[in-house]
Amino acid sequence: MALSQEVLMSPSRQRRLTAFRTDITAGKPRSDEHLFGVLFGLPADLQRELARHMVARFSPIYETHHPQAAWVQELLAGVDEYFSANGKGLAEEPETTYGGDPEFRYALHGLSDAWSYARDGNLAKVCTACCTSLIWAISARASNVWYADDPEAARGFERGDREACRGRGPRSNVAAVAVAQREWLLVADWLEEHQAGDYPQADDDERGKWFEWWQERECNL
Template sequence: MATQRKQRVDAFRAGIQVGDREDADSTLFRVLFGIPAQIQIELALEITRRFLPVFRKNHPEHTAAVAWAESVLGDLGAYYDARGVEVSDPPEKDAGGDASFWYALYALLDAVSYAKQGKLHRVTPACCTALIWAVGARSANIWYADDPDAVQAWNDGHGEPLLGRGEHENLACLAVTKREWLIVADWLEQRQVGDYPEADEDERERWLAWWQERECLL
C-alpha cells in the first residue's frame, strides 16, 4: 500500500497535469515537509539552476549579477559559509524572469540558513518559495519573448490591452510552467521521496498555514 507521502507525490503530478496550481503548491509543501533538509534544498537548487543558462543569455556582457548568481548556484553551501544570506544587486537591465530568479536565489539562501540553524520547519517554506519563483522565472522569460506588446502594456500600467494576454493566459507560458513542474514531480519520484515517513500533521499544517498567509512568500 502506498504511503500518504507517496499518494501526495502522485496527487502533485496529477494536479500539475490538469493545471491545478493552487492545490499543487499546498500538496508539494506537504510532500516536502519532514524529509531531510538537504534533499529539499537539493531539489530547489536543481530547479533554480535551470534558469541560469537563460540568465546568462539575457546578460551576455556577463555582469557582476551573473557572476554572483553563478557563485551561489555553483556551491550554495560554500557561498553561505563565506557570505551568509548576502544578496547582490540585480542586473541594471531587467530581462524577462530576472526578478523571479533573484527571489528564488534569496529563498535558497534562506533555506540553507534555516537548515544550518536547525530550524527545519522553516526550510520547507523557503524551498517551496524558491521552486515557485524559479519556475515563474521560466514562465516570465517566455512571456517577454512571446508577447512583448502585452509585457509593455503591463509595465506601462495599461490593464485593458492585457485582456486574455497575461502571462498566466499565454499558452507558451502555460506549457513551460507545466513542463518545469513535471520535472519537479519526476525528481520527487526518482529520489523516492514518497518512502519517507510522515511528518507531524499538526506541525506541518501550522507551517503550511503560516506560509499561505504570507501568499507563499518569506
C-alpha cells in the same frame, strides 16, 4: 481522476506526490498543498538540492541577459560555500531586467533563506523557503516565455497599462502555461527519482500549522 487502490494504500507522502503529479497533469497551475505535503519533513539537504536544481535551470537565461553575473554560477555550484565560507550575499540587482529576471532573483532569495534556516535547525522554515523558491524559479521560466511570445502585453505590464495586458498575462499564455506545467512535472520527476515518497510522513498537525503560516504570507518568504 480517481486514484488507484495501490496509490490509496501507499504511504501518505507518496500519495501526496502522486496527487501533486495528477494536479499538474490535469492543468492546475500549481499544487501548493500537495507540494508542501511532500516536502515537509524531508531532510533539509534534499529539499534544498531540489530548489537549487530547479533554480539552476534558469541561470543560463539570466547570464545571457547579464553576462557579468558570474556570481550566480558560483552560488549555484555551492550554496553552502557561497553563503558561509565567504559570507557573500546576493549581488545588487541590475538596473535593467528582462523577462523572468525579477522572479529568478526571488528564487535566489529563497535559496539564501533556506540555507539560513537549515543552519539554525529550523526544518519547517526550510520547507517554506524551498517551496517559495520553487514557485519563483518556475515563474521565471514561464515569464521569460511570455515576454518572448507576447511582447506587447509584457511591455504593457511593465508600464502599468492593465488594459494592454488584460487576459494576456503569463497564466493566460499558452506557451507560458505549457512551460510551467513542464517544469512542475520535472519537480515531480526529481522527487520520484530521489524516492521522496519513501520517507516517513511528518506530523499532520505540524505540517498543517506551517502550511497555514505559509499561505497567510501568500506563499512568500
